[in-house]
Amino acid sequence: xxxxxxxxxxxxxxxxxxxxxxxxxxxxxxxxxxxxxxxxxxxxxxxxxxxxxxxxxxxxxxxxxxxxxxxxxxxxxxxxxxxxxxxxxxxxxxxxxxxxxxxxxxxxxxxxxxxxxxxxxxxxxxxxxxxxxxxxxxxxxxxxxxxxxxxxxxxxxxxxxxxxxxxxxxxxxxxxxxxxxxxxxxxxxxxxxxxxxxxxxxxxxxxxxxxxxxxxxxxxxxxxxxxxxxxxxxxxxxxxxxxxxxxxxxxxxxxxxxxxxxxxxxxxxxxxxxxxxxxxxxxxxxxxxxxxxxxxxxxxxxxxxxxxxxxxxxxxxxxxxxxxxxxxxxxxxxxxxxxxxxxxxxxxxxxxxxxxxxxxx
Numbered sequence: 002x003x004x005x006x007x008x009x010x011x012x013x014x015x016x017x018x019x020x021x022x023x024x025x026x027x028x029x030x031x032x033x034x035x036x037x038x039x040x041x042x043x044x045x046x047x048x049x050x051x052x053x054x055x056x057x058x059x060x061x062x063x064x065x066x067x068x069x070x071x072x073x074x075x076x077x078x079x080x081x082x083x084x085x086x087x088x089x090x091x092x093x094x095x096x097x098x099x100x101x102x103x104x105x106x107x108x109x110x111x112x113x114x115x116x117x118x119x120x121x122x123x124x125x126x127x128x129x130x131x132x133x134x135x136x137x138x139x140x141x142x143x144x145x146x147x148x149x150x151x152x153x154x155x156x157x158x159x160x161x162x163x164x165x166x167x168x169x170x171x172x173x174x175x176x177x178x179x180x181x182x183x184x185x186x187x188x189x190x191x192x193x194x195x196x197x198x199x200x201x202x203x204x205x206x207x208x209x210x211x212x213x214x215x216x217x218x219x220x221x222x223x224x225x226x227x228x229x230x231x232x233x234x235x236x237x238x239x240x241x242x243x244x245x246x247x248x249x250x251x252x253x254x255x256x257x258x259x260x261x262x263x264x265x266x267x268x269x270x271x272x273x274x275x276x277x278x279x280x281x282x283x284x285x286x287x288x289x290x291x292x293x294x295x296x297x298x299x300x301x302x303x304x305x306x307x308x309x310x311x312x313x314x315x316x317x318x319x320x321x322x323x324x325x326x327x328x329x330x331x332x333x334x335x336x337x338x339x340x341x342x343x344x345x346x347x348x349x350x351x352x353x354x355x356x357x358x359x360x361x362x
Contacts, residue, residue, distance in 0.1 A: 009349060013342045024334040025068050028327045034060050036325050041116060056080065059090055071113075071331065073106020107335065113328030117320055122332045125317060130336065132221055133306070133313035136232060137298050144237040144244065145291055151241070152248020152287065157275060159253045168249065174242030179304045183235040187308075191215035191231060217311035232309045236301045240294050247290045252283040285352065292348035296341040 038054040039046050046054070055061050059070070059078040069075030070090060077090030079098065087098045091105035105111040112122035155167040174182075189196035193210040201207045214228040255261065256279055264274045303315035310316070314336070321329035 005353070006346075006350065009346050013346060017338050017342060020338045021072075021331075021335060022068055025071060025331060026064060028330050029060070029064065029067065033325060033327065037116065037327060040325060057082070057088065069106075071106050073104050073108035073111070075106075076103040077101075077105050107332075112332050115321075115326055115329045117324045117326040117329065122328050125329065126314075126332050126336065129312065129314045129317040132311065133302055133315065135224065136229075136236070136302060136306075136311065136313060137295070139229065139233045140236045140240070140298060141294075143233055144240045144294070147237070148241045148244035149248055149284070149287065151245040153252055153275070153280065153283070155245065155249040156252025156256060156283065159256070164249075167245065171242040171245040171249070174238045175246065176242075177239065179235050179239060179301055180308060182238050183231070183305060183308045186213075186231045186235055187215045215309070217306075217309040221312060232305050232311060235305050235308075236298065239301065240297070244287055244290055244294070248283065248287045251286040252279065255279045255283040258282075288351055289348050292344050292351065295344040296337070299337055299340060 034055055035051055037060075038051045038058075042050065042054050052061075057080050059067070059080070062078070066075055067078075070077050079087060079089035079092070081087050089098065089101065091101040091103065091111075092098060093101070102109070110123065112126065114120075115122050115125050118125045151167050151171065155164045155171075158164050190198065191211050191213045192198060192215065193202075198207070198211040201212055202210055212227075213231050215231070217228055217232050219225075220228045220232075256275075261274060261279055264278055265271070299314065301315075302313060303318055305311070306313045306315035307319050314333070317329065318333045320326070321333060
């Protein structure tokens with residue numbers, strides 16, 4: 002087991018290096034660097050001025066060398082200006098060239114400076130990940146139990162009216178993207194002119210004009226059911242259908258196994274057969290799917306956080322991409338790669354523990 006984990010970690014590190022280098026190379030293409038120089042300097046900068054700005058800010062030189070400096074395995078760049086002043090990646094406020102460290106990349110905790118938010122990338126990223134972490138937590142709390150319950154109920158009664166109804170709901174929710182379901186929720190529940198809110202307001206059943214808030218901006222200061230329910234439901238709805246369908250397929254397969262029939266012939270109650278024998282084996286495949294929902298949630302929050310103006314990881318990524326914030330884009334890529342690789346590792350390890358046949362082999 003330990004050798005398996007070590008091999009997986011080794012593959013993870015190589016994959017992380019490859020993916021981050023690809024992102025670094027794409028974000029540091031000459032057109033992007035020229036756009037960055039003109040946005041930070043002047044849009045009327047000449048080609049010579051752009052080249053000088055890039056050199057003075059560490060954006061010149063070989064791609065591999067710059068990647069190593071950003072990663073923290075190559076000494077940071079140092080530039081001496083015409084007036085004799087020295088600038089460098091590791092020379093920050095309060096440090097001199099003699100006292101500054103040689104290495105100052107992401108491995109040392111230096112994530113760079115955000116040109117959009119005018120703050121260290123680490124501060125912006127920590128704040129946005131905190132907001133997104135709360136959103137993902139509530140999405141998982143709502144999504145996983147609901148999806149498992151729907152899938153188990155549907156798989157227990159294959160072909161019944163309940164199975165057909167739940168399967169139809171699962172297919173419909175999976176086929177509806179977040180930007181569609183989010184708009185529908187806003188129109189039905191958070192609009193003062195359409196949906197049920199005007200009717201409830203006219204009847205005096207709600208104090209405000211809308212039942213729910215159409216924006217989640219206030220949730221960053223304090224989460225309530227009324228300002229956080231719509232983004233949570235928007236993200237969870239798609240995952241509920243997907244996990245429920247996988248659970249139903251797994252439950253249907255398990256319920257047709259010989260040991261289930263033997264237990265039933267021995268007189269074991271149907272509820273006991275499901276809870277004691279079928280459910281654990283049926284959850285092996287859904288467990289993998291559930292763990293893989295975390296990378297998908299990072300994609301889902303990009304749309305939902307922008308739609309509901311919730312300033313989390315997805316909103317930050319959109320702002321960085323739209324304003325050519327290279328350091329922030331690189332930091333977001335590191336987080337995305339880390340989440341994908343770690344969740345896959347946990348999924349593989351959990352699958353080994355849940356499936357004795359793999360553990361014995």
